[in-house]
Amino acid sequence: MDMLRTSSASVRVALDSLQANIQGTVLVQGDAHYDDARRAWNLAVDQHPAVIVVATSATDIVKAVRFAREENLGIAIQSTGHGVVRPANGGLLIITSRMTNVHVDPDAQTAWVEAGVKWGAVLDKAQAVGLAPLLGSSPDVGVVGYTLGGGMGWLARKHGMAADSVLVFELVTADGRLVRASASENSDLYWALRGGGGGSFGIVTGMEIQLYPVETVYGGNLIYPASMAKAVMMRYRDWIANAPDELTSAIVLMNFPPIPEVPEFLRGKSAVMIRGCYAGPVEEGEALIQPWLDWQAPLANMWRAMPFAEVATISNDPEDPMPTMATGAWMRVLSDAAIDTLIEYGVSVDGSSPLVVTEIRHTGGAIARGDKNAGAFGNRDASLVLNLIGATPTPEARERMERHTQAMKDALRPAMTGGVYLNFLDGAEAADRTQDAYLPDSYRRLMAIKASYDPENLFRFGFNIPPASDN
Ligand SMILES: Cc1cc2nc3c(=O)[nH]c(=O)nc-3n(C[C@H](O)[C@H](O)[C@H](O)COP(=O)(O)OP(=O)(O)OC[C@H]3O[C@@H](n4cnc5c(N)ncnc54)[C@H](O)[C@@H]3O)c2cc1C
Structure with a gap:
């Protein structure tokens, strides 16, 4: 861990000089706003930086980086704290959230x-x-x-x-x-x-x-009961096989928490959802969804024409900070065995699964066509990506999530590519598996x-x- 004795006279002078030279704020433990500033959106992250610089400009950041070099401190960067990889313990944490132009x-x-x-x-x-x-x-x-x-x-x-x-x-x-x-x-x-x-x-x-x-898109969710998960997932596999690039979609096993924000018919229940966005003529999007409606009536059909400005309503992610853990991996196929595993570990029966979301996004299309010489991004040839999310308010809850998702990923290995998508990992796993990206x-x-x-x-x-x- 980096060590900085913020009580020593020479360090104090360096900190005062940094504060005098930037528009933003320099904070160390004990300062009034230190605890607010070190907090991440993911409340499971508990980090204790030696110094925090809340920057207001590129010039502030230049000066903060030079300070870190002189004091031999590692530098961590945070904007919202949705994706902290390693807690900034003992280092200089540069917060960018005030740079909002x-x-x-x-x-x-x-x-x-x-x-x-x-x-x-x-x-x-x-x-x-x-x-x-x-x-x-x-x-x-x-x-x-x-x-x-x-x-x-x-x-x-x-x-x-x-x-x-x-x-x-x-x-x-x-x-x-x-x-x-x-x-x-x-x-x-x-x-x-x-x-x-x-x-x-x-x-x-x-x-x-x-x-x-892109102005109007056709997007939303079809919701079926979890008891239909196997049939829905098999049908989804066929549905995406020839999907046009205008359609980006995902299949999601969701264990809805028993909270008032969840509509009553889903509260505390599990469901399987076909979710996505068609970025082309609305009639073509409707025509893609119609065969599902002809097949089986869903519990709810929330697909609709919407301004792209409302795209966040498709996933309805939580806005408020919360303690979470995410993990995932690129997948090759949604085989019958993989579907069985996803349901076994993803659908909670009497609390059997700590997962809230088991999502498989359909990739390919323009992702696969991206030029590998134009950027380092890898694993473009995978056709699916798995994204597992759970709530982890305590260390015990995190340990349970880690054990559960590790067993799930082990069982899914034959259907995986061996690669990972870094945005769908967090914490130590993101650092440990960087190479696999x-x-x-x-x-x-x-x-x-x-x-x-x-x-x-x-x-x-x-x-x-x-x-x-x-x-
Ligand atoms: C609710 C939710 C929904 C999500 N949905 C998606 C999704 O649909 N698709 C997807 O791909 N990902 C998604 N993610 C993952 C998300 O993209 C990553 O967690 C991402 O790292 C968050 O970036 P941030 O700046 O908000 O978080 P932060 O925790 O502030 O930053 C994350 C990391 O990015 C780096 N970083 C941030 N700012 C800078 C900077 N200025 N310079 C250099 N490095 C920097 C740092 O290494 C930092 O550790 C989602 C995550 C959550 C929690």
């Missing part, structure tokens, strides 16, 4: 977003001019953290991963320089950052991203790029991309 250019169909922007802000501004960003299921997730992990949303099969749509990164590197990375500037860094390498290469202060003309050549190249930009591994709290030792 968004500028949409309707003619160029691009947006410039600062490091602390959440997707909802980009969605609103882009939709006002008929454009859409490649956000994920939740508008409360941070644009930069999501994109640096790949970024898979409801337009993924049509327009690809969010990382593929970044035109320019502006970032502060480990030597405290503010640089740009694009196809024509620092192109090696650009390739690494477009690959889901997370915060290993620097602190992104802003990004220029491509937007797409990449092709072997890409991972080696990432380590070489890391060696030239961050040889001392200053950015060591994110995904595990160590500097290549022979560079």
